[in-house]
Amino acid sequence: MQSTALEKQLAFLREIDRLKTVVRQSSLLDKSRKENSAEHSWHLAMYALILSEYACGPINKNRVIQMLLLHDIVEIDVGDFPIHSESSNESQTEQESRAAERLFGLLPQQQGNELLGLWQEFERAETDDAKFAKALDRFQPLLVNVFTGGGTWIESSVSFEQVFSRYGPIIKRGAPLLWAVCEQWVTRHFGE
Amino acid sequence: MQSTALEKQLAFLREIDRLKTVVRQSSLLDKSRKENSAEHSWHLAMYALILSEYACGPINKNRVIQMLLLHDIVEIDVGDFPIHSESSNESQTEQESRAAERLFGLLPQQQGNELLGLWQEFERAETDDAKFAKALDRFQPLLVNVFTGGGTWIESSVSFEQVFSRYGPIIKRGAPLLWAVCEQWVTRHFGE
């Protein structure tokens, strides 16, 4: 028996509930526990809603919000790859693509293809929308580290130079004015 | 010294991190723990993205997504009022309004007013956008209860008639086709 469009859509919405159980390296600002990828995605969508005026170019705020809402759902299959880890980038990309195809494949075909396209656009980071979305995805964990007095930088013994090279280019490319503020914070944090 | 626009925006984004610590009555679908209001808001925004075709009238999907992203932030000050509780509705509305003014008041004035307006529109539930958003906010916890074999209906001894009266009018008003499916599930669940 064929599933109806609504049955497929509900199967997708049911499956992505699992993003709430994917735990990231960053903690909440009150340090009570680590953040999960679903609430992280919510927070990033709010960042896009509030900070769109700092984007590198003319962006469509609502597309950026949609991208950020779905950018991490592949972690349901492959987990979160932390910024400060030694993972092989090639196998990560491959695994994430497979996960995206499986997850968006749960949806009615046309809708699934549209959202898969939006996810791929985010990953490629070539459009202004995607560059801004990627910048926010780096900006938020940097902020958490600054606001919590070091966070994953201390846990993973990350140096001043590593912070600049791992966050700088991506934030600067998508949101240059936000990176200007980050530079001050990071410099102050590391006492440089 | 006056804060810059960006400083105000970051103060807001920092403050709303606390929504991740507001625990709701509904659990995750795997029943591992209760859901928090930040990840709930993410999930609802995804519901709006995926299910917009079932809205009662012509809606602007992106406005609905924005509404759902911010609809619960007042819970940072007042907590979650569960569907199946005996709280006084008047004092609840008053407290939530004060919370909305405090929180959106952290933002630069024009931006804060715009988002406060969107939150008020959701609360009033007079526009098609708000009616659909409200419908999804009832539909999602109903789904959780159906998918987890009872959930808060069992915990709070909720009857078949109470489910119909507490969820039905709001879901039907904003998303009649979704309510038609709910009726079948609920009837089957209660063995009526």
Ligand SMILES: [Ca+2]
């Ligand atoms: Ca609520």
